[in-house]
Amino acid sequence: MIETVHxxxxxxxxVAVHDLNxxxxxxxxxxxxxxxxxxxxxxxxxxATLLRQTSGTVSVGGxxxxxxxxxxxxxINLIAGGERMVYARMTGRENLWxxxxxxxxxxxxxxxxxxxxxxxxxxxxxADTRVERYSRGMAQRLxxxxxxxxxxxxxxxxxxxxxxxxxxxxxxxxxxxxxAERGKGVLLTSHYLAEVEQLCAHVYVIGDGRHLAEGTPAxxxxxSGCHRTVRVAVVELTPRVxxxxxxFAPAVRIAPGGVVELSGPGDVAGALTxxxxxxxxxxxxxxIAEPTLEDAILALNDxxxxxxx
Amino acid sequence: xxxxxxxxxxxxxxxxxxxxxxYFIGTLLLGVFTMGVAYLGLRAIAGDQVSAEFxxxxxxxxxxxxxxxxxxxxxxVVHGIxxxxxxxxxxxxxxxxxxxxxxxxxxxxxxLGFAAFAFTAVALEVAVLxxxxxxxxxxxxxxxxxxxxxxxxxxxxxxxxxxxxxxxxMIVAGEAHITQNTVFQAMAVLxxxxxxxxxxxxxxxxxxxxxxxxxxxxxxxxxxxAGTGLDPARLGVAALIGFGYAAAGLLTMPWAERRAMxxxx
Ligand SMILES: Nc1ncnc2c1ncn2[C@@H]1O[C@H](COP(=O)(O)OP(=O)(O)OP(=O)(O)O)[C@@H](O)[C@H]1O
Ligand SMILES: [Mg+2]
Numbered sequence: 182m183i184e185t186v187h188x189x190x191x192x193x194x195x196v197a198v199h200d201l202n203x204x205x206x207x208x209x210x211x212x213x214x215x216x217x218x219x220x221x222x223x224x225x226x227x228x229a230t231l232l233r234q235t236s237g238t239v240s241v242g243g244x245x246x247x248x249x250x251x252x253x254x255x256x257i258n259l260i261a262g263g264e265r266m267v268y269a270r271m272t273g274r275e276n277l278w279x280x281x282x283x284x285x286x287x288x289x290x291x292x293x294x295x296x297x298x299x300x301x302x303x304x305x306x307x308a309d310t311r312v313e314r315y316s317r318g319m320a321q322r323l324x325x326x327x328x329x330x331x332x333x334x335x336x337x338x339x340x341x342x343x344x345x346x347x348x349x350x351x352x353x354x355x356x357x358x359x360x361a362e363r364g365k366g367v368l369l370t371s372h373y374l375a376e377v378e379q380l381c382a383h384v385y386v387i388g389d390g391r392h393l394a395e396g397t398p399a400x401x402x403x404x405s406g407c408h409r410t411v412r413v414a415v416v417e418l419t420p421r422v423x424x425x426x427x428x429f430a431p432a433v434r435i436a437p438g439g440v441v442e443l444s445g446p447g448d449v450a451g452a453l454t455x456x457x458x459x460x461x462x463x464x465x466x467x468x469i470a471e472p473t474l475e476d477a478i479l480a481l482n483d484x485x486x487x488x489x490x
Numbered sequence: 491x492x493x494x495x496x497x498x499x500x501x502x503x504x505x506x507x508x509x510x511x512x513y514f515i516g517t518l519l520l521g522v523f524t525m526g527v528a529y530l531g532l533r534a535i536a537g538d539q540v541s542a543e544f545x546x547x548x549x550x551x552x553x554x555x556x557x558x559x560x561x562x563x564x565x566x567v568v569h570g571i572x573x574x575x576x577x578x579x580x581x582x583x584x585x586x587x588x589x590x591x592x593x594x595x596x597x598x599x600x601x602l603g604f605a606a607f608a609f610t611a612v613a614l615e616v617a618v619l620x621x622x623x624x625x626x627x628x629x630x631x632x633x634x635x636x637x638x639x640x641x642x643x644x645x646x647x648x649x650x651x652x653x654x655x656x657x658x659x660m661i662v663a664g665e666a667h668i669t670q671n672t673v674f675q676a677m678a679v680l681x682x683x684x685x686x687x688x689x690x691x692x693x694x695x696x697x698x699x700x701x702x703x704x705x706x707x708x709x710x711x712x713x714x715x716a717g718t719g720l721d722p723a724r725l726g727v728a729a730l731i732g733f734g735y736a737a738a739g740l741l742t743m744p745w746a747e748r749r750a751m752x753x754x755x
Contacts, residue, residue: 266586
């Protein structure tokens with residue numbers, strides 16, 4: 182597994198990462214979430230041996246990236262969305278061939294692997310077209326294939342679906358899930374929280390380089406103190422219905438158009454609708470909105486770290 | 491060495507696509523122009539007369555031959571540095587540096603791949619330039635085949651060492667233009683390409699010694715211009731400084747790459 186202990190990174194006087202303890206085990210996708218500037222990319226670059234931490238230790242499968250960078254590089258790879266990371270003047274196939282050489286992948290392994298990867302990212306047809314003629318999404322898919330060319334044990338993904346079309350992003354999520362199932366350790370940062378919710382078994386939330394919270398997406402939502410919201414739409418908002426709803430809970434909000442809305446812990450949907458019906462209201466609709474990871478992240482970032490820890 | 495070979499092949503693929511013939515023609519024109527000016531200058535202004543002082547300092551009275559060797563060597567050096575020394579900053583500009591650095595390949599074979607390509611391309615340019623010199627009546631001479639090979643090897647090593655160091659400077663500064671032009675200007679004045687270094691004040695002569703190209707050029711001059719043969723002392727200095735630059739550059743490269751990685755992937 183990848184493990185950081187008291188990881189800290191300073192850029193001059195700016196502290197980008199404060200005392201971060203992180204574990205990325207094999208066989209699952211671990212999420213790293215935070216708002217812009219939280220320190221996600223900096224952390225990933227340190228794990229990838231591209232940067233060196235100011236203090237703290239990092240271990241990648243028992244290896245130290247500072248002392249054994251080349252051994253670490255053989256076992257990891259990095260895919261950063263929004264960065265091309267492939268050669269524009271070479272074709273997709275030539276790119277993968279060249280990177281295969283940089284990883285010293287033997288020819289008899291490399292040849293089928295390149296074909297397989299091109300297939301995996303849907304570039305088999307464009308394999309012999311130069312990257313400068315690729316669309317943005319195609320170039321990014323090639324860069325994903327590049328990230329797999331050494332069959333890494335650990336894959337570091339920094340916003341890999343940035344700017345990809347929905348179907349392609351969905352295919353990539355399938356690939357990532359399958360890699361974790363095959364035993365790879367994946368660290369994923371993404372601004373698409375639905376993606377994180379779907380893929381990640383464990384999520385770290387950081388803000389301003391500090392650890393804010395961690396857990397499964399469901400645990401994070403619970404920790405964040407966000408509640409589900411019940412919305413009951415009535416056909417006609419009579420004064421009697423309104424009074425009954427307000428009496429039900431002081432936190433009830435009544436929106437124009439006759440929507441009674443209540444957020445809170447526990448399951449109040451049944452009791453609230455019964456109350457409205459008993460007061461003579463006729464229901465037009467009922468919606469129960471579960472809090473999302475997005476609500477949780479925003480809520481977590483509004484609080485000082487100490488409160489959450 | 492797999493990496494060196496792969497990088498050589500990559501350079502070939504990319505160059506074939508990126509720089510059509512106009513590139514070679516453009517670079518050749520520079521050398522041709524330099525020699526043409528020297529030729530006209532000699533004919534029109536100096537009236538075919540080279541001063542005894544020049545002959546004494548250059549070790550030859552053949553001014554055109556002197557310029558031909560200087561212009562050819564200068565092209566060899568400048569183009570070598572442009573290919574090898576700019577390889578990494580080119581990766582940075584293309585956005586591929588992160589992908590390169592995150593791979594386990596060593597930088598020495600990578601740069602040797604570029605060097606192999608560079609020196610092949612430059613050899614072609616040198617051949618064409620010397621052909622032009624022949625047309626102007628220059629008769630290139632060397633004091634011996636072994637001398638010639640060793641002198642060119644010393645210059646190639648100096649170019650490589652210089653390129654490795656410049657590579658670091660460029661990726662740390664995130665800039666190539668100012669760096670390369672400063673170095674090219676300094677070399678043109680200090681390293682004995684266009685006039686004998688004896689004309690320089692002593693302080694500048696010593697400054698020139700900091701450039702690994704300078705000692706190698708002294709060796710080149712002995713073999714190809716003055717006819718005094720291989721100067722073992724200068725060859726030793728050239729080899730020492732050339733290897734020193736290459737080693738120092740390769741050892742500090744991981745640091746330079748991390749500095750570059752702070753800015754982008
Ligand atoms: N080279 C650098 N020099 C100075 N400050 C830096 C440098 N790189 C990053 N930072 C700062 O460190 C902090 C963390 O940056 P980082 O890129 O890791 O954030 P991030 O979580 O990836 O953000 P985003 O979601 O925008 O990608 C930011 O405040 C950033 O300005
Ligand atoms: Mg980032």
